Amino acid sequence: MQTSTHPRTQQLTTEQCIALLQDAAIGRLGVIVAGRPEIYPVNHAVHEGDILFRTGSGTKLDAAVGEHVAFEVDGYDAETKTAWSVLVTGFATEVARLHEVLDLLRLPVFPWEPGAKPHLMRIHPETISGRRFAAVDLLRTFAT
Template structure:
Protein backbone atom coordinates (compact mmCIF):
# COMPACT_ATOMS: atom_id res chain seq x y z
CA UNK A 1 0.00 0.00 0.00
CA UNK A 2 1.41 3.38 -0.94
CA UNK A 3 0.51 6.74 0.48
CA UNK A 4 0.22 10.17 -1.04
CA UNK A 5 2.12 13.14 0.41
CA UNK A 6 1.66 13.51 4.19
CA UNK A 7 -0.10 16.87 3.99
CA UNK A 8 -3.05 15.36 2.12
CA UNK A 9 -3.65 12.50 4.58
CA UNK A 10 -5.03 10.50 1.67
CA UNK A 11 -3.90 6.91 1.31
CA UNK A 12 -3.71 5.46 -2.19
CA UNK A 13 -5.07 1.93 -2.03
CA UNK A 14 -3.22 -1.07 -3.38
CA UNK A 15 -5.14 -3.07 -6.01
CA UNK A 16 -5.83 -5.89 -3.52
CA UNK A 17 -7.45 -3.41 -1.13
CA UNK A 18 -9.53 -1.96 -3.96
CA UNK A 19 -10.88 -5.43 -4.77
CA UNK A 20 -11.56 -6.07 -1.07
CA UNK A 21 -13.77 -2.97 -0.93
CA UNK A 22 -15.45 -3.79 -4.24
CA UNK A 23 -16.33 -7.30 -3.06
CA UNK A 24 -17.75 -5.94 0.21
CA UNK A 25 -19.99 -3.40 -1.56
CA UNK A 26 -23.19 -3.70 -3.51
CA UNK A 27 -24.19 -0.12 -4.47
CA UNK A 28 -22.27 2.00 -6.93
CA UNK A 29 -22.55 4.58 -9.69
CA UNK A 30 -21.98 3.92 -13.37
CA UNK A 31 -20.77 6.82 -15.53
CA UNK A 32 -21.34 6.53 -19.28
CA UNK A 33 -21.40 8.82 -22.28
CA UNK A 34 -24.79 9.16 -23.91
CA UNK A 35 -23.61 10.67 -27.18
CA UNK A 36 -21.70 13.71 -25.96
CA UNK A 37 -23.58 13.94 -22.65
CA UNK A 38 -22.27 12.27 -19.48
CA UNK A 39 -24.82 10.29 -17.49
CA UNK A 40 -24.52 8.69 -14.05
CA UNK A 41 -26.69 5.80 -12.89
CA UNK A 42 -26.90 4.29 -9.42
CA UNK A 43 -26.96 0.51 -9.49
CA UNK A 44 -26.44 -2.55 -7.42
CA UNK A 45 -23.70 -4.89 -8.57
CA UNK A 46 -21.53 -7.87 -7.74
CA UNK A 47 -17.95 -8.82 -8.41
CA UNK A 48 -17.39 -11.99 -10.42
CA UNK A 49 -13.72 -12.82 -10.80
CA UNK A 50 -12.24 -9.42 -11.60
CA UNK A 51 -15.27 -7.92 -13.33
CA UNK A 52 -18.10 -5.69 -12.13
CA UNK A 53 -21.40 -7.36 -13.05
CA UNK A 54 -24.91 -5.90 -13.01
CA UNK A 55 -28.33 -6.28 -14.62
CA UNK A 56 -30.08 -3.62 -16.66
CA UNK A 57 -33.15 -3.08 -18.81
CA UNK A 58 -33.37 -1.45 -22.24
CA UNK A 59 -33.01 2.32 -22.13
CA UNK A 60 -30.46 5.12 -22.00
CA UNK A 61 -27.96 3.16 -19.90
CA UNK A 62 -27.99 0.10 -22.14
CA UNK A 63 -27.75 2.20 -25.33
CA UNK A 64 -24.72 4.00 -23.89
CA UNK A 65 -23.15 0.68 -22.85
CA UNK A 66 -23.63 -0.73 -26.36
CA UNK A 67 -21.89 2.26 -27.96
CA UNK A 68 -18.48 0.69 -27.38
CA UNK A 69 -17.16 3.58 -25.27
CA UNK A 70 -15.25 3.03 -22.04
CA UNK A 71 -17.14 3.58 -18.78
CA UNK A 72 -16.29 4.44 -15.19
CA UNK A 73 -17.80 2.82 -12.11
CA UNK A 74 -17.41 4.07 -8.54
CA UNK A 75 -18.38 2.77 -5.13
CA UNK A 76 -17.55 4.22 -1.75
CA UNK A 77 -18.25 3.86 1.91
CA UNK A 78 -17.11 4.55 5.44
CA UNK A 79 -16.10 2.60 8.49
CA UNK A 80 -18.56 1.84 11.29
CA UNK A 81 -17.51 4.91 13.31
CA UNK A 82 -17.70 7.34 10.34
CA UNK A 83 -14.11 8.34 10.96
CA UNK A 84 -12.65 6.98 7.72
CA UNK A 85 -14.01 6.98 4.16
CA UNK A 86 -12.91 5.22 1.01
CA UNK A 87 -13.62 5.30 -2.72
CA UNK A 88 -12.79 2.82 -5.48
CA UNK A 89 -13.04 3.62 -9.20
CA UNK A 90 -13.08 1.02 -11.97
CA UNK A 91 -12.53 2.13 -15.56
CA UNK A 92 -13.01 -0.31 -18.38
CA UNK A 93 -14.99 -1.70 -21.24
CA UNK A 94 -18.56 -2.93 -20.84
CA UNK A 95 -19.89 -6.01 -22.55
CA UNK A 96 -22.29 -8.88 -22.07
CA UNK A 97 -21.53 -11.14 -19.13
CA UNK A 98 -20.07 -14.30 -20.61
CA UNK A 99 -19.24 -16.19 -17.44
CA UNK A 100 -20.86 -19.22 -15.88
CA UNK A 101 -24.29 -18.33 -14.41
CA UNK A 102 -23.39 -20.41 -11.34
CA UNK A 103 -20.72 -17.84 -10.45
CA UNK A 104 -23.46 -15.21 -10.10
CA UNK A 105 -25.14 -17.21 -7.37
CA UNK A 106 -21.81 -17.73 -5.61
CA UNK A 107 -20.79 -14.05 -5.91
CA UNK A 108 -24.04 -12.59 -4.65
CA UNK A 109 -26.86 -14.98 -3.83
CA UNK A 110 -29.09 -12.16 -2.51
CA UNK A 111 -28.18 -9.48 -5.04
CA UNK A 112 -31.31 -8.63 -6.94
CA UNK A 113 -32.12 -5.35 -8.72
CA UNK A 114 -33.95 -2.96 -6.40
CA UNK A 115 -36.13 -1.36 -9.03
CA UNK A 116 -39.03 -3.49 -10.26
CA UNK A 117 -39.19 -4.62 -13.84
CA UNK A 118 -37.46 -7.07 -16.10
CA UNK A 119 -33.69 -6.55 -16.24
CA UNK A 120 -32.75 -9.17 -18.79
CA UNK A 121 -29.38 -7.71 -19.84
CA UNK A 122 -26.47 -8.96 -17.77
CA UNK A 123 -23.47 -6.64 -18.23
CA UNK A 124 -19.87 -6.89 -17.10
CA UNK A 125 -17.19 -4.23 -16.94
CA UNK A 126 -13.76 -5.66 -17.58
CA UNK A 127 -11.35 -3.26 -15.87
CA UNK A 128 -8.49 -1.54 -17.63
CA UNK A 129 -7.78 0.42 -14.44
CA UNK A 130 -8.74 0.04 -10.78
CA UNK A 131 -7.81 2.72 -8.27
CA UNK A 132 -8.86 3.75 -4.81
CA UNK A 133 -8.16 5.98 -1.88
CA UNK A 134 -8.95 6.14 1.80
CA UNK A 135 -8.72 9.02 4.25
CA UNK A 136 -9.77 10.12 7.71
CA UNK A 137 -12.82 12.34 7.99
CA UNK A 138 -11.89 15.86 9.08
CA UNK A 139 -13.62 17.22 12.17
CA UNK A 140 -16.60 19.36 11.27
CA UNK A 141 -14.83 22.45 12.54
CA UNK A 142 -12.32 22.02 9.69
CA UNK A 143 -14.94 22.25 6.94
CA UNK A 144 -17.71 24.37 8.48
CA UNK A 145 -18.59 27.27 8.26
CA UNK A 146 -18.39 27.66 4.48
CA UNK A 147 -15.53 29.68 3.11
CA UNK A 148 -15.34 31.85 0.01
CA UNK A 149 -13.58 29.81 -2.64
CA UNK A 150 -14.38 32.25 -5.47
CA UNK A 151 -10.71 33.17 -5.87
CA UNK A 152 -9.88 29.51 -6.55
CA UNK A 153 -12.13 29.54 -9.64
CA UNK A 154 -10.42 32.50 -11.31
Protein backbone atom coordinates in the same frame (compact mmCIF):
# COMPACT_ATOMS: atom_id res chain seq x y z
CA MET B 1 -6.82 7.48 -11.56
CA GLN B 2 -7.61 8.99 -8.18
CA THR B 3 -4.79 10.98 -6.65
CA SER B 4 -4.52 13.48 -3.84
CA THR B 5 -1.89 15.93 -2.72
CA HIS B 6 -2.93 15.66 0.94
CA PRO B 7 -0.10 13.97 2.86
CA ARG B 8 -2.39 11.74 4.95
CA THR B 9 -4.38 10.38 2.01
CA GLN B 10 -3.58 6.70 1.58
CA GLN B 11 -3.47 5.26 -1.93
CA LEU B 12 -5.05 1.81 -1.87
CA THR B 13 -3.60 -1.28 -3.50
CA THR B 14 -5.49 -3.11 -6.23
CA GLU B 15 -6.26 -5.89 -3.74
CA GLN B 16 -7.68 -3.40 -1.22
CA CYS B 17 -9.78 -1.80 -3.96
CA ILE B 18 -11.22 -5.14 -5.07
CA ALA B 19 -12.09 -6.04 -1.46
CA LEU B 20 -13.96 -2.73 -1.07
CA LEU B 21 -15.72 -3.27 -4.42
CA GLN B 22 -16.85 -6.70 -3.25
CA ASP B 23 -18.23 -5.35 0.03
CA ALA B 24 -20.03 -2.29 -1.39
CA ALA B 25 -23.80 -2.62 -1.67
CA ILE B 26 -24.19 -0.17 -4.54
CA GLY B 27 -21.99 1.52 -7.08
CA ARG B 28 -22.34 4.17 -9.74
CA LEU B 29 -21.92 3.56 -13.44
CA GLY B 30 -20.61 6.50 -15.46
CA VAL B 31 -21.38 6.59 -19.19
CA ILE B 32 -21.55 9.14 -21.99
CA VAL B 33 -25.04 9.83 -23.37
CA ALA B 34 -25.36 12.20 -26.33
CA GLY B 35 -21.90 13.61 -25.60
CA ARG B 36 -22.60 14.27 -21.91
CA PRO B 37 -21.68 12.29 -18.79
CA GLU B 38 -24.45 10.53 -16.88
CA ILE B 39 -24.24 8.45 -13.71
CA TYR B 40 -26.55 5.57 -12.73
CA PRO B 41 -26.69 3.71 -9.42
CA VAL B 42 -26.44 -0.06 -9.85
CA ASN B 43 -26.26 -3.12 -7.63
CA HIS B 44 -23.25 -5.17 -8.56
CA ALA B 45 -21.11 -8.19 -7.83
CA VAL B 46 -17.43 -8.84 -8.44
CA HIS B 47 -16.59 -12.11 -10.17
CA GLU B 48 -13.09 -13.13 -11.27
CA GLY B 49 -12.05 -9.48 -11.22
CA ASP B 50 -14.94 -8.24 -13.38
CA ILE B 51 -17.86 -6.12 -12.19
CA LEU B 52 -21.30 -7.50 -13.04
CA PHE B 53 -24.70 -5.80 -12.92
CA ARG B 54 -28.15 -6.31 -14.41
CA THR B 55 -30.15 -3.69 -16.27
CA GLY B 56 -33.19 -3.27 -18.43
CA SER B 57 -33.30 -1.97 -21.98
CA GLY B 58 -32.81 1.75 -22.41
CA THR B 59 -30.35 4.58 -22.08
CA LYS B 60 -27.98 2.97 -19.58
CA LEU B 61 -27.68 -0.23 -21.61
CA ASP B 62 -27.32 1.59 -24.92
CA ALA B 63 -24.63 3.91 -23.53
CA ALA B 64 -22.61 1.14 -21.84
CA VAL B 65 -22.52 -1.77 -24.31
CA GLY B 66 -19.23 -1.85 -26.16
CA GLU B 67 -17.99 1.37 -24.58
CA HIS B 68 -15.46 2.52 -22.04
CA VAL B 69 -17.20 3.27 -18.74
CA ALA B 70 -16.38 4.33 -15.21
CA PHE B 71 -17.60 2.58 -12.07
CA GLU B 72 -17.24 4.04 -8.59
CA VAL B 73 -17.99 2.96 -5.03
CA ASP B 74 -17.30 4.78 -1.81
CA GLY B 75 -17.94 4.51 1.87
CA TYR B 76 -17.41 5.86 5.35
CA ASP B 77 -16.23 4.12 8.50
CA ALA B 78 -17.84 5.90 11.47
CA GLU B 79 -15.61 4.09 13.96
CA THR B 80 -12.35 5.30 12.43
CA LYS B 81 -13.84 8.45 10.88
CA THR B 82 -12.28 7.60 7.54
CA ALA B 83 -13.78 7.69 4.08
CA TRP B 84 -12.72 5.73 1.03
CA SER B 85 -13.34 5.78 -2.69
CA VAL B 86 -12.59 3.27 -5.46
CA LEU B 87 -12.70 4.11 -9.16
CA VAL B 88 -12.65 1.54 -11.96
CA THR B 89 -12.45 2.29 -15.65
CA GLY B 90 -12.99 -0.40 -18.20
CA PHE B 91 -14.86 -1.78 -21.15
CA ALA B 92 -18.50 -2.84 -20.77
CA THR B 93 -19.99 -5.81 -22.59
CA GLU B 94 -23.23 -7.73 -22.33
CA VAL B 95 -22.91 -11.34 -21.23
CA ALA B 96 -24.65 -13.11 -24.09
CA ARG B 97 -23.70 -16.80 -23.98
CA LEU B 98 -26.51 -18.71 -22.32
CA HIS B 99 -24.30 -21.05 -20.31
CA GLU B 100 -22.34 -18.06 -18.98
CA VAL B 101 -25.52 -16.11 -18.11
CA LEU B 102 -26.93 -19.12 -16.24
CA ASP B 103 -23.67 -19.58 -14.35
CA LEU B 104 -23.42 -15.88 -13.39
CA LEU B 105 -27.06 -15.52 -12.33
CA ARG B 106 -26.17 -17.40 -9.15
CA LEU B 107 -24.27 -14.28 -8.02
CA PRO B 108 -26.08 -11.82 -5.73
CA VAL B 109 -26.94 -9.24 -8.39
CA PHE B 110 -30.47 -8.20 -7.47
CA PRO B 111 -31.59 -4.77 -8.70
CA TRP B 112 -33.52 -2.67 -6.18
CA GLU B 113 -35.77 -1.13 -8.82
CA PRO B 114 -38.74 -3.29 -9.81
CA GLY B 115 -39.19 -4.44 -13.38
CA ALA B 116 -37.44 -6.67 -15.83
CA LYS B 117 -33.65 -6.45 -15.86
CA PRO B 118 -32.79 -9.13 -18.41
CA HIS B 119 -29.42 -7.75 -19.52
CA LEU B 120 -26.38 -8.97 -17.59
CA MET B 121 -23.48 -6.57 -18.04
CA ARG B 122 -19.77 -7.06 -17.40
CA ILE B 123 -17.15 -4.38 -16.87
CA HIS B 124 -13.66 -5.69 -17.43
CA PRO B 125 -11.36 -3.31 -15.51
CA GLU B 126 -8.55 -1.54 -17.28
CA THR B 127 -7.63 0.64 -14.30
CA ILE B 128 -8.47 0.32 -10.61
CA SER B 129 -7.51 3.00 -8.12
CA GLY B 130 -8.61 3.98 -4.67
CA ARG B 131 -7.84 6.09 -1.68
CA ARG B 132 -8.65 6.31 2.02
CA PHE B 133 -8.59 9.53 4.00
CA ALA B 134 -9.62 11.08 7.30
CA ALA B 135 -13.08 12.55 6.90
CA VAL B 136 -13.79 16.12 7.96
CA ASP B 137 -16.37 16.50 10.72
CA LEU B 138 -18.73 18.76 8.75
CA LEU B 139 -20.94 19.58 11.73
CA ARG B 140 -17.95 20.77 13.74
CA THR B 141 -16.52 22.64 10.74
CA PHE B 142 -19.71 24.62 10.12
CA ALA B 143 -20.36 25.24 13.84
CA THR B 144 -17.10 27.15 14.29
